[in-house]
Amino acid sequence: MKSTTRGTLAAVVTGVAAAVGAAAPAAAVGTVPVPVPLDGVSKSLNMEVPKLGLEVPLLKPGAPEGPRYVTGRLLPDRTLPQLPVTGSLPGADLRAPVPHVLGDDFDHVGVGAPASDLRTLGPGLALDAPLTAPNPENFGLPDLKLPQAGVVAPVLQTVPGADLGLGPGL
Numbered sequence: 001m002k003s004t005t006r007g008t009l010a011a012v013v014t015g016v017a018a019a020v021g022a023a024a025p026a027a028a029v030g031t032v033p034v035p036v037p038l039d040g041v042s043k044s045l046n047m048e049v050p051k052l053g054l055e056v057p058l059l060k061p062g063a064p065e066g067p068r069y070v071t072g073r074l075l076p077d078r079t080l081p082q083l084p085v086t087g088s089l090p091g092a093d094l095r096a097p098v099p100h101v102l103g104d105d106f107d108h109v110g111v112g113a114p115a116s117d118l119r120t121l122g123p124g125l126a127l128d129a130p131l132t133a134p135n136p137e138n139f140g141l142p143d144l145k146l147p148q149a150g151v152v153a154p155v156l157q158t159v160p161g162a163d164l165g166l167g168p169g170l
Helices: 003-029 039-045
Strands: 031-036 051-057 084-088 091-097 108-113 117-121 124-128 131-134 142-144 148-152 155-158 163-167
Antiparallel strands (some): 031 051, 084 117, 108 163, 117 155, 131 142
């Protein structure tokens, strides 16, 4: 193998390894930090402006549960299964200057709302046909019954939290 081919192959492998290594921590965390650059506004207005940072969630869809067959029904229990999605709520960190309103020790007010875990299940649908199972007393023909339809309610589970604080410095 020529040295130029080996060098090109080494560069490609190094680039792929760097790309995979950079993507893995972001996917493992569940959120991506997004700093909001306000330094230019601060310098152009010649004053302190709030500092803001956000966390954007990465949603990960899961696999729905398979159909559950129930005796006495022609269709499975949940015709349209619920789709689970996990992720987190967006987070925010805001620090704004306060001009010594509460004394000399307090120079800023801060609000921190960290990203919190989120688990959801989309709505589902449960249906049943207007026929029963084959009836041996009716020569193997099914009997008629009222059709059944129901919506399985969506689920949302999370525990959000936030901190409000006053302190010196920005």
